[in-house]
Amino acid sequence: MTKLHVNKDLNGFIAILFCVLICSCTTTTSDKNSDSLKLWYNAPAADWNEALPIGNGRLGAMVYGIPDQENIQLNEGTLWAGGPHRNDNSETKEILGEIRQLLFEGKYKEAHTLANAKIISKTSHGMNYETVGNLRLNFEGHDSFSNYHRELDLEKAVNRMSYTVDGVQYQREVFTSFTDQVIVIRLTASEKGKISFSAGMDRPKPSVVQVSTEGNNILTMTGRGADLKSKRTPKDAKPIEGKVKFESRLKIVPQGGSLTSTDNTLILNGADSATLFLAINTNFKNYKDVSADEHQHAAKSLLNLEKKTYEQLKTNHANYYNKFFNRVKLNLGTTDSINKPTDIRIKEFSKGNDPALAALYYQFGRYLLICSSQPGGQPGNLQGIWCNQLTPPWKSAYTVNINTEMNYWPAESTNLSEMHEPLIEMVKELAVAGKQTAEDMYGADGWVTHHNTDLWRICGPVDGATWGMWPTGGLWLSQHLWDKFMFNGDTEYLKEVYPAMKGATEFCLSFLTPEPENNWLIMSPSTSPENRPAHHPKNVNIAYGATMDNQLVFDMLTKTASASRILGVDDALIKEIEATIPQLAPNQIGQYGQIQEWIHDWDDPEDKHRHISHLYGMHPSNQFSPFRTPELAEAVRNVLVYRGDPSTGWSMNWKINQWARLLDGNHAYKMMTDQIKLVGRPDSPKGGGTYTNMLDAHPPFQIDGNFGFTSGLTEMLLQSHDGAIHFIPALPDVWKNGSVSGLRARGAFDIELMEWAEGKLVKVIIKSNLGGNCRIRSYSQLKLEGDNPLKKSEGENENPFYSTPNIKDAIISSKAKLQGFSIPDTFLYDVETNMGQRYVLVGE
Structure with missing residues (x-):
């Protein structure tokens, strides 16, 4: 010694x-x-x-x-386990036409078997985070x-x-x-x-x-x-x-x-x-x-x-x-509950009003993002950066059919743009690795990745056809490239990420194929992530023309065309996109008044599946809107009602975002009470919720639920995806008074302060970092400080960051009786802003 x-x-x-x-x-x-x-x-x-x-x-x-x-x-x-490697299955190319034909003929079981044999990887199904x-x-x-x-x-x-x-x-x-x-x-x-x-x-x-x-x-x-x-x-x-x-x-x-x-x-x-x-x-x-x-x-x-x-x-x-x-401060009020230990507050949250705990949960999500995703490092995985096993659940990898994306939903809106960088870099790396996958597996242009990747940037499908036969993971990840630009307006940044966006679009254009009934261009083979129709003829997941894929393709093409125009490049690509978009499959409303999840009306109102993939068009996308597409918004609401509120942790937090986009603050808050319930102790209820340490329970622990909560609460207080900045669009009755500072809106607007009392806006301070028209939506009348009236909005918003989002027309089922979504009256104002200037608005 x-x-x-x-x-x-x-x-x-x-x-x-x-x-x-x-x-x-x-x-x-x-x-x-x-x-x-x-x-x-x-x-x-x-x-x-x-x-x-x-x-x-x-x-x-x-x-x-x-x-x-x-x-x-x-x-x-x-x-991580393993080392540099690829996991593409080169046998796919020779059977792609055959498997598509099997699907078009309704031979789903045979297609599923063929996908497992010839498409799913034979070398690696992803490595473990350790x-x-x-x-x-x-x-x-x-x-x-x-x-x-x-x-x-x-x-x-x-x-x-x-x-x-x-x-x-x-x-x-x-x-x-x-x-x-x-x-x-x-x-x-x-x-x-x-x-x-x-x-x-x-x-x-x-x-x-x-x-x-x-x-x-x-x-x-x-x-x-x-x-x-x-x-x-x-x-x-x-x-x-x-x-x-x-x-x-x-x-x-x-x-x-x-x-x-x-x-x-x-x-x-x-x-x-x-x-x-x-x-x-x-x-x-x-x-x-x-x-x-x-x-x-x-x-x-x-x-x-x-x-x-x-x-x-x-x-x-x-x-x-x-x-x-410190960029964001949130005050929703306090009660005596603040003096109790955190585990007790979580346990009692649904029984009373503890607004400070909701604010703490929100800021905990921002804390976790800062602590698990720093510039120059790896993006947060399924457990962020915290894992106590060598073989963790789902490998603690990057599940890109929602979970990885959800990790970064709050990055831009809650003023943590730098934390977004590791994901952006991973997408750029996948665009390189996935180019060989697209060619070797599908004979396609551009790049592809499926539902899961890891430190080694594998792009081939893993885990079997039930989960892995989904070729649009790269399309969802690529939305983040554009979304980041929508918040910063930095064309130099857009130049850096444009090649990855272009490659994802090139994959779409070369992989799309016409389906036999309507000649719509669709993705095949694919799935609606992790779900299968209850009345599917063969009870398997594999499908073609899944609604989420249609929505992702539409977004990928339209956003890439916009980026091309901004950068002044690829006119020929823009023309090809413009010729393709009218041929894409539309959204469809089925017999139960629901957004159809599949190309056929196979939905079951008793289906309680955790994934709500076909609602991507409402959130995180902006294809659906209570203001622009009230029938589609009602169809989204019907799906949420059918699916029910209780679910896994991350799913409940996605639903918070959905209800906020539907402008229903009270239901969004009800979902919060379902999420903030104590689980993991012997006397705790089962199912999704919150562990003692405030980490999200799938169960087991998945960090995406924490980030989904933070995103959802932000959507309740501020939305900027639908042609205007909408203040307190989904404020629940329990938060009548409060304030928030430091949020960000698209078009590079900083919301330096927002205060409300008795449910109405009192004061808003907006800083414009790019200039341009700032269109404002509010449930109450506003004026500029000093009794200056605001200009009422007319026509299309001339600010390109707030142009009315596009949507592929929907087919409304003749069996569905939709009245259109009921929304409260709003006021729309325009403020012409200058770069670097602040504008103070007050409630009348």
Whole structure:
């Protein structure tokens, strides 16, 4: 055993700092709980679904807050199984015509079997996102504690806990530094010499844990991602070799006490305080290159900290985080519930009015997006960046038939545009990787990806025809390229992403094929994601001309044509698009007054499936509108009523967005009460909802529900997709008074402030970053500050960001009796704005 002695002589500054820390430790619980932007609890986490998430976009950790045996579960965004590879099935090209003919002849079962044999990948069904492992801190004798408190501070992105043992108060602070790219842990006590613990690391898969030969205050853990063979690949298929190597390096810097070590443990005794630094790095460079030096990067990360104090590290971390988080402030009011622990508030939310919890849930979603998706890193996956397994549910991969897209619905509207960048970069990479997939599998132009991808940007279909036979994943992902432009208006950005948009459109144009009954151009073979018709002749998912595909193709073509015109390129492509759009399949309203999910009227009003793919045209797209297409809006509402409110977590949050687009704030709020219900404990109800730590329960945990909630609440307060900026379009009765600042609207308008009282707008401050006509929609009359009347809107909005959205005409079933959607009267105003100017509107 080696031993390191630490000087106990503290200078005056450190002594003063120590006193300050002690004072902070003794802050009363009531003071701590007064902050509305904290998740807090009076007991340690009982399991992973009660631990609290921290992250910096690359590093993630779940902190349990256990006094005697702390567990901090670790992730690094590029630690995945496998290595660079492709998973295309080249046999597809030779049977594409055959499978289409089978579908057109109604031989769905035969088509399903053929798709499994000749289209679904035979080499890889995607790799797993993996945990790094655990950092374990053992404090002997701390199992008998009192005065316990733990919290997640959303304003500082810091996890804290405090408790008392034998009259001594202990405090821990943990954060994942955005600026220094390490996990930082600070341990303090109200008396000197009371910090004693041992530190070790472990991983579910064998790894090497040892005290570094470079110094006995450093503990290392090294390993690599798994070799992985998918269960659905042939028996003789080789596993994809695990090429991602990682190194975790823990350094303990104590004040006072003695630091010793065994072969695989660090032991600190009798210190006044201690700061722990944990660096985790991999050899990943990009999806084709794993040649980085993980050891060098981890060692350098710790070396760079040597001249920085703990307070400097925490301040730099908070300052970086705050420049994003503080952009949006939301006040929906408070009640006495704010003084209760967060788990109790979640449990009681549906029983009373706790508007501050809805606001906290909203801001928690923004916190999670900042912490799981940073520029230069990977996009958030199915669990963001937090995963405690080697074989997580659904591989914790990128499921792009809704879940990945939902992760980024709040990015632009809630003023976190920078967090959108990792997804944009992934789409650009998929456009490169998917070009070979389109050619090799379908003999098609452009690029394609299916319903799932991973770190290695696989583009072939996985998981069997029931899920994977869906060739329009690239089309949905590409909507984000255009949506980002709609918020920033940056033509230089549009030039960067236009090739990916063009490639997705080229795939559509070469893959579309006429169906036999109406000669409409449709996508085939495909599915309506993960659902099958109850009355399908063969009870399989495979289909052609699914409504969602028709809507996605329509959006892809129209948006690419708009981008081409803006950039002044590809006239021939524009002409081809214009010739194709009239031939696309329309939306259809079926016998139950519903948007048909399939090209045939197979819908069943008893179908409670979680996916509502055919409502993409309402949200996140803007093809349907209560104002422009009231019959289609009513048909959307009918689907939502048939499907019902209870569902998986992410599905309920998508429905919040749908009801907001239908201008029904009270039903959207009702969906919020279904989502904010406590699940995961023995006495909890089953189904979707919210875990104790406020993470969304599918179940199990999926982060998309958190982001869907934040998006949905934003849609209730502000919409800008339908030719105007609509203020409080779906305000529920329970939020009669409130304010929000910092939201963004399309056309590069910042809503710097919006206040309402008794359900009516009081004041709005708009900043125009591009200039142009700002069309405003409101349920109440408005005027410019200083009693200046507003100009009533007339005709088409001349601002190109607010031109009336296009739609493919719908076929209304003769059996459906639709009256059109009933909407309240609104006022429409125009304000001609100048770049950089602010405009103040007040209610009359």
